[in-house]
Amino acid sequence: MNNSNLLHWSFDYNYGAQNPQFAQELIETLRGYNPKVGARDIQTAQTITHIYNVLPNYWCGYNRGGNTETLSIGRVIIQRSKHDNLWHYSVKYENTTSGENLQMQFCCSDEDYRPLRDNWSVDARNSANDEYSQVACAGYLTSDSEVRLRINGAEIAAGTVDASVKLTCNWALFDVIPTLARTIQASGDGIDIAVLEDLEQLRRKSRLGFLESTQTPIPLEGYYLYGVGLLPSYWWLDAHGNIAIASTFFETLVLREKTGDSL
């Protein structure tokens, strides 16, 4: 692993946090996982779990309480298993700055784009000392490709998916990008995809394209995603088929652990 602090600009936020250093934390986190566990053939696995460390991109101030031991402000656990030709996802997102923790359940067809299927759910819980403590959201896609959400029993429309694109969840992109990597690279301008962010916000048409490669801190291939209502995010794929780094606008997810129970 290359210890250089010269990280790619898309995930170089070292200046914003002098102590602990962003680069050091990122590199240390990546050291923690064994990339070969689970191998890249996730098609044969029963359950694959990726755990990501959440680092704040801007200012030490977004680290709860100015903790100087670690920069981390949370973690993401993405667990998926394959049954009956469907991928079943369970995603846990914890953020100690917002205080909100999300538990998301959804399933996708066993296709490259991982299209969303059937019903999904989001259980949001607030750990901050406020009146809001919990809200439950259930969603489904109608036959007319309209996204419907039920929040505490009230049902609302969340937009209609364009017929020309497939709808997936942003958390399934951790599998979509490795699977479609070569297709995306070959496409030149990238491919279009609809994203249901955190299973609630529909980004109707987003562009997924190849950015470039880097060797720091490990060999990585970069991809970008942006669209209406969606700031560019950058997804970095390692040589073993894992998204090792995903830098959204405000946070950088760094792979810290991977398990695969079938291997």
Added chain:
Amino acid sequence: MNERPNILFINTDQHSWDAISAYGNPYLRTPNIDELHRNGTSFRRSFCTDPVCAAARSSWATGLYTSETGVPFNGGYVHPEIPDLGQLLNAGGYKAFHCGKWHVPGRNVRKSFRALYYGQRDIGAGGAAYYDSASTHAVADFLTNYDRDDPFYLQIGFVDPHDVCEYLHNHEEKHIPNPLEQGIISEDDLPPLPENFDYDERETVLHRVCRRVDDALIHAAILKGIRGWDERHWRYLRWNYYRFIEKVDAEIGRVLALLRETSLHHNTLIIFSADHGEACGSHQMFQKFTLYEESVRVPFIVACLGEDIPVEKDRFDETHFVSGVDLFPTVCDYAGIDVPERVQGLSVRPLTEGRDAPWRDYAYIESNYWGRAIVTDRYKYVTEYKPKAVEDFQPPGPDAEQLGLAQLFDRHDDPGETENLTQDTAYDEVIETCREKLFAQESRLHRQQIVHPSPKRVISNWGDRLRGYWRHNE
């Protein structure tokens, strides 16, 4: 209308007045704010009281201008004896709730309001990516469970598009390649440069020292980082800014949908505004802190999605000058609560209902403690007070002897504010009229000495720099 409606104040942060698709901006899509416009009156001559978060928000909270509140910039503190809107509403029988960004230093939001959500790490200046979705969840939980007969006041402070500040901070210490060269975006996707990208360098000393010089008092690191920007970088800034607005528009959409679904929309008055705007490349400037139009002019919509509250719908009010101080008396008017005597603002309720009302013929704006602007139908007059030889921490004005440089723009012939007319003697009378308005307005203010040590330090430090400039240039 029930005698006392629910009142929902939705605010965004750093949202310029024209960054709404219903207003004709083709570079972004804001279907949900558009819906508010279709169901209400958009005040097109709406100005913040001070183009920075804490200062502008202190006016929302108190109905006073920022030289009165004790918050003339982000580091101030609201004078403790001034009542705030939450306190007043609670005393008047309303249930006053807060959700999201507050940023009124010196006033504990959890004491003035019932806080639905304020973050594990209290929400400060930015962080929409962490907080806005959680704020929407909190409001969803509130609306779907509200089963009381008594009316509520709920203010939702979304942080976006303020995260454009972090986009800019990102350029402080590292080189980010041109996104077109990276293939991330195509030329056709980018909005053009603003027509007023080039500007008249005859600006006030305060403006230059705060925002232009290499060691600028405000965000010098960003200034240094973007010195090498070409046209495409500026356009990409604009492109990103509009994406932030689309993000927050989507959050607003969920709130409005839930309001309808819970049938609360019939008797809920919605006020939508922003604390200040964003320069976004105009005058080759970024962020706020300036008295140019993009920084000080904000959306202000009063709407009702149902029919129970009389609101003129799908209408632009192009006539009346609305100010951030008007939120407080407007809310009080609808809530049936008497406005404290010192409040400077006016209720827009009669205007929203299509009735005439006595109204001001200008907007008054303050900035960075010493900066002042008067906006009239035809002109904008911008000026500054020189720092006193010995600072007494009494916000300046009205004082003709202490005025520094000025800018005058013809809003009809030069809406982009690109030509300073102050050196043309043909405008002497216009300037004099604007000064009279300025001094008359300032004479009505209850300016109070700043006593908190933190803002006093800022005033001392900034004052030293400004005094140094004047010493060397007079």
